Each structure stands twice: as C-alpha cells, then as structure tokens.
Amino acid sequence: MNLSLLDPFAVAKEYPEVLTQTLSYGHSTCIKSTRSGDYLASGLIDGTIIIIDNDTNSTISILHDHTRSITSLCWSYCGRYLLSGSRDWKVNLWDLQKGHVIRSVTFEGPVWNCTLVPGSESPFQFVAALLEDDPVFVDMSCANSIKITKLETDPFVDDGDRKHWTLTCAYEKTGRFIFNGTSKGWLNIIDGKSFETVKSIKICNSNIKGIEFSSIGENVAINSSDRIIRQYKLTIAERENGTYKLNLELENRYQDAVNRLQWNSVKFNHNSEYLCASTLGATHDVYIWETGMGSLIKILEGSNEELIEVDWNFRRCCITATGMDSGMLYNWSIVIPQKWSALAPDFEEIEENIDYEEKEDEFDFVDYDDDLNKIIEEEERDIVDVITKEKTDARGFPFVESFVINVSLQPELE
Amino acid sequence: MTQDLSQSKYKLRSIHKQTQNDNLVSTCKISPDGKMLATASSDKTIKLWSITDNSNGLKLIRTLIGHSKGISDISFSPNSKYLASASDDLTIRIWDVEFGEQIQILKGHTYHINTLCFNFKGSILLSGSSDENIRIWDLKNGKCLKILSAHSDPISSLDFSFDGTIIVSGSYDGLIRLFDLETGQCLKTLIYDKSGSSFPISFVKFSPNSKYILSSSLDGFLRLWDYMNNKVVKTFKNNDSKSISEKYNLNSNFITFNNELLICSGDEVGEILFWDLQSKDIVFKLIASHDNSPIMQVESFNDGELLISCSLKGEICIWDYIK
DSSP states (O other): OGGGGSOHHHHTOOSOOEEEEEEOSSOEEEEEEOTTSSEEEEEETTSOEEEEETTTTEEEEEEOOOOSOEEEEEEOTTSSEEEEEETTSEEEEEETTTTEEEEEEEOSSOEEEEEEOTTOSOSOEEEEEETTSOOEEEEOSSSSSOEEEEOOOSOSSOOSOOSOOEEEEEEOTTSSEEEEEETTSEEEEEETTTOOEEEEEEOOSSOEEEEEEOSSSSEEEEEETTTEEEEEEEEEEEOTTSOEEEEEEEEEEEOOTTTTOEEEEEEEOTTSSEEEEEEESSOOOEEEEETTTTEEEEEEOOOSSOEEEEEEETTTTEEEEEETTTOOEEEEEOOOOOOGGGGSTTOOOOSSOOOOOOOTTTTOOOOHHHHHHHHHHHHTOSOOOSSOOOSBOTTSOBOOOOOOOOOOOSOOOO | OOOOGGGOOEEEEEEEEOOOTTOOEEEEEEOTTSSEEEEEETTSEEEEEEEOSSTTOEEEEEEEEOOSSOEEEEEEOTTSSEEEEEETTSEEEEEETTTTEEEEEEEOOSSOEEEEEEOTTSSEEEEEETTSOEEEEETTTTEEEEEEOOOSSOEEEEEEOTTSOEEEEEETTSEEEEEETTTOOEEEEEEOOTTSSOOOEEEEEEOTTSSEEEEEETTTEEEEEEGGGTEEEEEEOOGGGOOSOSSSOOOEEEEOGGGOOEEEEEOTTSEEEEEETTTOOEEEEEEOOTTOOOEEEEEEEGGGTEEEEEETTOEEEEEEEOO
C-alpha cells in the first residue's frame, strides 16, 4: 500500500537500476524468491538452505539436510513448501510450517534441476533432470510409495544423435507439458499426463543450459552454450480430438557479439516485457533486454565478480544475483527519493521560484467556532467504505494471502 | 441523559477485579488466537490470563516479572507465542508465553516507551517512545534496523497497514505521520488545525482495508481520515458536548462482526461508547467500570465477536456480541 503514496514516476519504473545492497550469508549457489516477494530462499555450497525475510534482510530459518551444494530451488504456489535439489543426489521437499523435510527422494546421481508442477494445489509432484541419466517425473503424494517415472531423453524424431543427456527441465505455466533441454541442443516436449514425447525441436548444436517461461504471456527463453539466448513464442491449441498443437516461433536472439559472453541464468519480469541474464566472463554485469524488439536497455553493474544465478522479485522490483567467487547476494533495486513536502501538509514542491501574490481572502479572519460544526456536518455526509480492500497494489500486483513463516525469537545458542 | 441500553448489542459475561495495592492497569491485550489475555500494570508486572467460557471469565496463568518500572504497552506476536512489553525502564522485553521466560531485551530508547506494534509476519516490532523516536526492530537478531525521528513530541501510538508496508504514527506534537517501512521515509503528514491549534494525538489505527486512519486526540474527539486526500471524513463526539478523552490515551476499534459497522472507544468516566460509522450517532453505551475509572483499552477479538475492556483501576469486563 506504500506504493500509492510514493512518487508515481519512481513506482512506474519497470526494472531496477542501482546496486543497493550486498548480503553475505555463506556461499550461495542458488536463489529463489516466493511469489509474494516476502522471502528469499538461498541454497548454499555446503547444502544448507537459508530463508531470508525481505523486510529485515535477516535469516529467519536455516534448513539443514543436504550435504552437497544446492543446485535448484522451487517454491510451491502457496509459499509453504520448498523443493530443493542438490549434488548429494537428493531432492527434498520442505514444509516451512514444520521447518523440516517431509518428503525426500534419492537418485543415482547429482540433480541438475527440479521443478514443481505449477498451478497445482499439492506440492508433491515434480520433474527433475539428473546428471547422465534420463529425466524423471516423481509423485510423492504417498510418503511410503514414491512413484518415479522415467522420461525420454531421445528426441521424437530419430536423427542419429546419440549419447546425449537431459540437462534441464521446466514446466510451461499451465503444468500440462514438460520441456526438456538436452546436451545436443534438442528441446523435447513431453505430455505431463501420458509422459510421452509429443514434439522435439532442434534448437542449436550445443548444450541447452536453461529453459525459462514467463509467468504471464507466452514467451519462453532458451539459454544454450552457443552464447545465445533464444526467445520463442509458445502457442498451445487444443484440437477437437483432445490432442494439442504446440508451436514455437523464434522471436528474438540475444547475444553479445563483441564480448562473446556466456549467459548463466535468465529470468523474465512479471509480464515478460523484459528479460535479464547474468554473464560469465570478463564483465560482471546483469543485462536487461526489452523483449518486444530485443534491444539491450540496461546493464546492471557494481558487483566485482562473475554472477551465476539471478532472481527477479517483481513485487519489490528488485533483481538479486549470486556472485561466483564469494557467493554473496547482490541486490539491485529502485531508489525512491524522500519527498520533503510529505513532512508538512502545507508544503508544496515547486520546480523554480515563483513570485508570491497574496490571494484576496488569504489572511481573512474566519471565525471557525460558529460554523465549524456546520462545516463538519456538511463535509461528513458521504458513506465511507472501511472494509473493501484494494485488489491490487500500485504496480498492479494483486494482494495475495501468502504463507507466513514462523519466526523463532528465541536467541540461538552459539 | 438517560441511557438506552435496550439497543446494546453486547452482553456482559463476567467482571474481574484485580485491584490490589492501588496499582494502575495500563492496558490489556487478547492473544491473536483468542485464548489468552495479558494485562500490564504500573506494578512492573504483566499478568497472563486464560479466557474461559464460564462466568468466572478469567483464570490467572502466570505473572511475568522482570521490568524495573511500570509497563505502558504490551503486544502479542501474530502467532501468539511471544509477548513484547514496553516499560518506563527504557527497555522492551520479549517473553515466551508458554514458558513465561524473558528471551530478549531490546535497549536503545532514551525515555519512556509508550507503544508497540508487531508486523503481520512477526519479524518486526515497532516501538514509539517519549524520546520522540520510533524504532524498527529486527526481532530475529534483536537489533534496531531504523530510527524514525520525525516527530517533535512523545509518540503515543503506532499501527501497520494490513500488508505491512506503511507505518502510521500519532504523536503529542499533533501530527499523524505515515512512513514507508522499507525505506523509513515519511510518506505523508496529517494535521487537524481547523479549530486553531492541533491537539495531541493519543491513538491511531488503520481501518480494516487500510484506506482510512482512525485517530483519537486530546481535544476529545475521534476522527476518521481519508489519508490519500488529506481530509477528515467522519468526526465522532461524545454526547452533551462532553469530551471522549482529554487526559488519557484510550484506544478505539472498528466493529465489523456480523456485518456491523461500528466504532467503539472507552471514555474517561468508565463507559464504552459505540458509534454508527456512517451516521456518527452514538448507538449505545456499556458501563465498564463501577467507579468511573477511565477505560484504558477495549480489546476486540474476531472483529468484535468478543470485547474485553480494562479500566485504569483494573476492572476487566468480558462482553459477548448478541446475535
């Protein structure tokens, strides 16, 4: 609600501009903020996961179980559950109400990434990409019998590519289809119900490192080792016989032709008008492009090291990135200047000096006592609504009831 | 004036007197889960009561002892596990309710602390003091995050908007200020100067949708502010040109239970007044003290399904809404 009282021009800015903060809570390898923007989960190199409260920037919860570095984090829609994948071959599902693991699956190798089915009420189903293994769909609804379904790595059409592995997996936003990227540049689209590959597209000749869907709109960004991020428009149409027609149309290619930069991690903003990516190489920046024309509009500078993971907290309009060497978190956000006129109701901010002219009735004495009651009565006839809340904040995001993580105020014993 | 109690929507469940040794009670608070009541007193102690359904009303669970001077305000954390207390001994103490132990002491204010307020997450505590500062505390680390020094007289009352982003403060300098929690910037200042000078603000509270602010001031009126447009949209008065309060910081509430739309506040002579929010008329009164002691706090649970009032002399009344 604070936004409606701030400078509207500052609030209307769509992307952050200035490095405002660096946080150091261990060596972070993976970050993800909740949908409400209240909390940030940070996975560390030693397997610890810490939850940071964005209001105080302090750690409110520390989750210990993994023994190797965290590779992937995913919040449930409600914000109560957190899925974590690690190099210790495990995927854990944490319940933040209880503060411990409620489901755990151990695979036969390190986990590249894992992601929950979006839009689903239950947080018990996910897909994971594993090192040198086929990707899996896992249903953990029943703690005693966890069902693991292997998904195909080979493309739908046989073109002679052999010995390739799925490196990354993602759900499109409805949760109906799984998109897997392989080490030979194939994108396999798998039906989320029958688990059959329905379509395969050759994107490039190198590794697909990341697939990122926008939360609104139809954009998908595919990051590959050939130093290009390709942005596609995805259309899914249901045919009369119940099957789907999927179409990917290349919209933009993002690359830095001069520096030949590798992109580490890619994120869309909330309405996919902007795309940001962290860079690997000599520059230590986050690039932001406008997705309509594909033009570079901003380079976020200030970190003194290469950046690995990026996360875009839409509600706070803040981009966070992890540093490769120190594992610190770098926050870029919008700086809104203090409006000095807010400190006194009769102050007015003016652009330049103006000549003062006394108004006709400016210093007329008004005897309020007599007609004050009358004035009050006249002014206060309107019906006021003190109950109905605004549906959205000044940036247009709906106010959502999100899960509140319990804070223990008991000082920890050192 | 004859009191028309037939309009009354509340029934007295029980009265509890805890007057001992002439100690004064400054406030009472219902825990957010509705199971407990805490009272703070000038005798340096906090008493925790369990609220029971029978006519006994309250059962003492324990007394929290630790402060070295009288206590002005207390506040339960949103999960009802902790209680914060503000005292004239310049400290804020955080208590574990279940075990009754003191787990944190927050020091920093340089004069009496008057008011406390938790954010909805339970991670931040606000405190307002007679040293004219508001402090924002990070409770996980027990550290002061920010000091808001924009008032020029003691801070009397603080509240958060429902989404926890705006802080409203009332001060004896007559100003109501709104602050941004994230940056600590002052977003807006409200002042009522129609009647010549501005009287000290004794209480502020956001409306349920946080679009309005209800304020009490020591000129004896309650005002409902439309803060976006800097204007008072409703003024609530006592009958017969009596004031509501000119000396004490008495709280007020929005009663919205069962589609009611009332404002309630205690007064200085032992009554609880209920206004219709739209017409501003007093609909009914409740007598909550037998010796005309000021009603320091009227606590509302579940938007007014249950009210608990406490008088300065320590009379605690529990009221049930009659459907």
